[in-house]
Amino acid sequence: MIDIKFIRQNREKVESAVRNKGINIDFDQLLKWDEERRRLLTEIEQKRSEQRKTSDREKAKQFKNEISAYKKSLSEIEAEFNDLFSKVPNLPADDVRVGEDESENEIIKTVGEKTRFNFSPRDHLEIGERLDIIDLKRAAKVSGSRFTYLKNEAVLLQFSLINFVLDLLIKEGFKPILPPVMIKDDAMQAMGYLEHGGEKEAYHFEKDKLYFVGTSEQSIGPMYQHEILKEEDLPLRYISYSTCFRREAGSYGKDVKGIFRAHQFDKVEMFCFTKPENSDQEHEYLLSLEEKLMQQLEIPYRVVKMCTGDLGNPAARKFDLEAWIPSQNKYRETHSVSDCTDFQARRLNIRYQNKKTGQKEFVHTLNGTVFAAGRTIIAILENYQQKDGSVEIPRVLQSYLGGIKEIKNK
Incomplete structure (x- = not known):
């Protein structure tokens, strides 16, 4: 939430900012x-x-x-x-472009040459089925649509990604954590993802008063609910790995082929608690880490800054990284990184003791994707595919796969 005193004193500004997010209050x-x-x-x-x-x-x-x-x-x-x-969203940062939807997002930069082939590239599903590493048909038989079995080298590839990013981010001072994937109603409500259609995306168990998380940060943010942090401990930086669940209720007919959009997927996430004056700098830092990961994987990508209408409820500013997907001949989102300022901290009542002022002040929270397993595997399969149907392993991951350099046809 934002400060009600701020709304009283700046009503016109707040109303305009909320309208720019496409929300009526x-x-x-x-x-x-x-x-x-x-x-x-x-x-x-x-x-x-x-x-x-x-x-x-x-x-x-x-x-x-x-x-x-x-x-x-x-x-x-x-x-x-x-x-x-509770329905009043976080206000967009002053540097965020005013726009209605994703069509008005701002492309910040493009990195790497688009992958080109001297043959007609296959999509990730065809590659995965030919190599016996993705099985949607049996998953549909067991669980229905938008589920998958990852098999054989795809499993090894996923765990190589996990070990790669753990090595990198632990050196950066991030604390590894395996969070719960189910959280209480009040914790999910406080994180600010349920309003304005978010409830439709979540799996909710009314009898147990629990939600499945749709992304790892939803269970990390509430860790310090109703606590006062020490200033010297900030920033607190976590790297989490968890399975996530989404109904994809608003995605009917979108990405029905393959594993790009699934009800269940694994994700590695960064989450930070920081002092307000360091919030913008922390946001840029998390973005730089996401870019570093993509650069080491040598996958072409671009950085996109969300306009006000595509920000979401808790975020004041948000960037997406979009990887080049050859079979679709376009960039697709694989990462996001958001600065939620004190919006979630106020709802969760997470503060720190400011030594200079002697006051207890709300921290700022930020989150960023390290990788969403399915989408990162898609980007690797499609950008590293070979004419004979095999797939090269990115050089940075080969040591995590016991020296395996390619996934070969069976």
Whole structure:
């Protein structure tokens, strides 16, 4: 959430920023409930003060009844207020381009020459089936559409990627973590992914009051819920590996072939807690690490900066890395990196003790993809395919595969 005081004092700016995200919020109603909420809190405090001062039993009883009535009204108002307030998204950073959707995103740079072949390139599914490393047909028989069996060298390739990025990021000071893949309702709500259609993408177990995570950061952010961090421990940087789950409810008819868009996938994620003044620098740092990974894999890519309408609810600024996919003759998203400023920290109540001011202040949170296994494997298979149907292994991964240099036809 953003600070309600900031909304009161900067209503016009906030309304404009929220509209630029393509979201409609009834700010008249929100501020009306906010005013009524504050009025009731004042009334309760006044009645309590009067109750403490009186020695008359009848008056004390009357004050008690009045306080009880005010509390009931306050509870009802706060429920309405909190529900609407939770729908207010994080505000876009000042440097984010105003735009309606992905068509207005900003291409920052393109790195590497597009992979060209002297033969007609196959798509990743054809490659994977010919090499017996991807099996969608049996997965569909067992689990339905948008599931897969990764087999043989594809499994080895995935774990080589994990070991490669762990080596790299642990040297950078990241702490490895295997997080839970199910989190409580309040934790998921606080991370800010359920509003404005996000609920439709999540697997929710109402009986257990648990959600499957759709991305690793959803279970890392709440680690420090209601805690005060030490300033000297910041930034806290984590690298996590987990299985993630998405309904892909809004993706009907999109990427139905292959493993690009799946209900279940594995992902390595970076997550950082940092001081507010270091937030922008941390965002650039995470982006540089994502680029370093792609450069070492020697896969052509481009960096795209999201416009306001394509930012998502928690993010103030977001970059995507898109890998070149030869069979589609276009770039496709494989990584993202977001600065969520203090939006999630306020909802989670995560603060740190500022030694200079002596105040407890909200941290900033950031997240970035190290790799989403399926999409990274797609990019490798398609960019490293050979005319005979085999696939070369990127040089940086060969040592993690016991010296295997290619996946050969069976």
